[in-house]
Amino acid sequence: MNWLNKLMNGRYGGDQLSIVLILLSLLLTLSGRLANIPLISFIGYVPLGISIFRMFSKNVSKRRMENYKFAIFMSPVYSRFKNIESRFKDRKTHKYLKCPNCNSRLRLPKGKGKLVVTCPKCKEKFEKRT
Numbered sequence: 645m646n647w648l649n650k651l652m653n654g655r656y657g658g659d660q661l662s663i664v665l666i667l668l669s670l671l672l673t674l675s676g677r678l679a680n681i682p683l684i685s686f687i688g689y690v691p692l693g694i695s696i697f698r699m700f701s702k703n704v705s706k707r708r709m710e711n712y713k714f715a716i717f718m719s720p721v722y723s724r725f726k727n728i729e730s731r732f733k734d735r736k737t738h739k740y741l742k743c744p745n746c747n748s749r750l751r752l753p754k755g756k757g758k759l760v761v762t763c764p765k766c767k768e769k770f771e772k773r774t
Contacts, residue, residue, distance in 0.1 A: 654702055654704075655699070655700050655701065655702055655704075656698060656699060656701045656702070656704050656708075659698075659707070659711045660711060660714060660715060660718075661695075661698070661710060661711045661714040662695045662698050662699055664714070665691040665692070665694055665695035665698075666691070666692060668691045669689065669690075669691040669692035670688070671688070672684055672685070672687055672688030672691070673685050673689070674688075675688075676688055698710070734751070736754070737754055738752060738753055738754060739752045739753075739754050740752075741772060743763040743765070743768055743770075744768065744770060745763065745766050745768040746763060746765050746766040746768070748763060748764075748765045748766070752774050754774050756774050757773065757774065758771055758772070758773050759771070759772055759773075
């Protein structure tokens with residue numbers, strides 16, 4: 645293991661972008677093999693090469709900036725998955741609905757019957773059954 649530490653000393657290593665590139669490479673290569681299209685399999689090796697280049701790069705600041713831009717680009721996707729996850733966890737105890745006036749998302753407890761709901765953003769009052 646000492647040789648690996650010496651090899652990676654001063655190099656960037658793996659990050660989120662590298663992992664996504666490796667997964668993309670795996671997906672393209674497998675789909676090319678299953679569809680028996682060698683061009684797609686060959687194209688699948690390109691993200692793998694980029695990922696390996698990034699991991700062994702000594703230009704740490706540039707790789708860090710690339711990963712930062714990737715994280716900014718992917719943040720809406722991450723937040724959408726977090727919203728879906730929280731809604732799935734609360735599915736037995738809460739109901740989610742949208743305000744008819746401003747379309748903001750509201751969370752109401754289930755099993756309370758008819759409720760008069762006041763939207764916290766636009767102060768619109770409406771009646772909903774939970």
